[in-house]
Amino acid sequence: MSSTLYRSDHLAPVIRLADRRACATLLVRVGLVSDEVVYRWVGIDESTTIAECCRVVGEVFGVHDVGADAAQEQLLADVLPTVGDSTHFSKGLWSFEMQLADIYPRDESTPPSVCVAGSGSFGSLPFDIAAVNARLMGQPLAATDGLRPEVRDLMARAKNHDFAPLLQALDVGAGARLPGLPVESDRRSRDAFWAVILANSCCAGSDTDVIAEGIMTSLGYEPLLIDDITALCTTSLTRLDEIGGGRSPVEMLDIYRQVLRG
Template identity: 40%
Template sequence: HDVLVTCFDLPPEESPWHFYRVDKDADKDGASTREDQRTESRRIDPSHHVAEFLWREEEVVEFTWGLWDFSLTVADIYPRDSGTPQALCVGGSGSFPGSRFDLTAINAELTGQAVIDEVLTYLTPPARGIIERSRLFDFVPLLQALDLSRDVELSPEILQKLSTLPREVTTEGHDAFWSVVLGLACMGAQDLMDAVTVTTMEALGWIDDDGEELTADEIWGMCEASTGVLASVGAWGPDAAAPVDRLDILRAVLRGVG
């Protein structure tokens, strides 16, 4: 209930709300209405865990909040561990009258200030400054999942190289480097990493000489000295190390281990 109220920015005043388990056979004859289906459904005691009712793909429950009706359908299920965010909004479109869909604000509220503060304490001050200046707190669940408190197993040679980063001398070059590191930390396809890098630099206020958004290639070009070091230790590129080793490298960089 709290997650849905946060994601949909429902008004703060109290409204009656209930969850219902939907009878999938209720509308097979095509004659029953939504209200009929709800009557034929079972109201769920809110003390139950959601996993008791939404535990496989295409399972459905209904949620009513005041006059609003929501249909909740399981799209996919992923295993979770201690590093998995408690709740996360991954996207949305549109908004209710009087509200605005703000993904970053939603995830900041879902994550909670205590968790944000705890996760950011593991970051080296320059990396933490990128998050705080850009206000892109969507990174917090990612950093939480990286488990930055975990010990890294890297050779002294690699740690020595990482201790020299970033090698750029300008503020723009430093920001470009950390934006690239956050993009690499997503451990996704190149398109995703580039999108994250571009979004971060845009949020920090950087633009090109024509006042246009910087491209991923331009951003990487601003920190070639540092990304060259990252490539030499296997953080990216044709000689990239295995994912588990790349994670250790990124943890070391983000924590300032060297």
């Protein structure tokens, strides 16, 4: 996968909730041809038709009536069967290349399409990843209702991250709560704890550390490596490990939900 994903101006945490492959999410890079600065990273259900992909491309760039080189009735998985394959979409004289970068297993809660990163404005409006995902999902995202106020505040301050897709996949909602964490009292250490929790909730494997580091940077702190971040909240993370009792990363998701509800 191109490293431009991690140099993007705006990021939504990666969602990789299950190892089974009942269906797959195709991670694609959609870029404005002839302009390397304007691009969007999008996760799309492999069974999406090219006709629906036209809508997705239109939503992430804020335009309508997008056309495609491939036939409208074809499935994206058939048009982009192998990493590196590409297809093109167009709006007037503008051309957009969609290239397959990676394939992930998807969970039944994963949205049909979600913008996970992007850079550059197309037209007069700046790129707003939260607004893009609200359009893609067809409704305003109000997934923070069940969250602790402290977590909602952190998400509001991490302006370069869109946590809505993650919260929708986690289905935080109502349910059991796990109060008492974090135990640290200063804001920086508590932010570090929540950055680790949110990153771990993504079940992103080797990408988890990068996500936590990006969240802390987005909160306005100097760039920190994961070891520096975890050192700020060692006591809380140790208690969380004791509560988890050796659960797998996927099994820990219910613990994370309870902590986020507080």
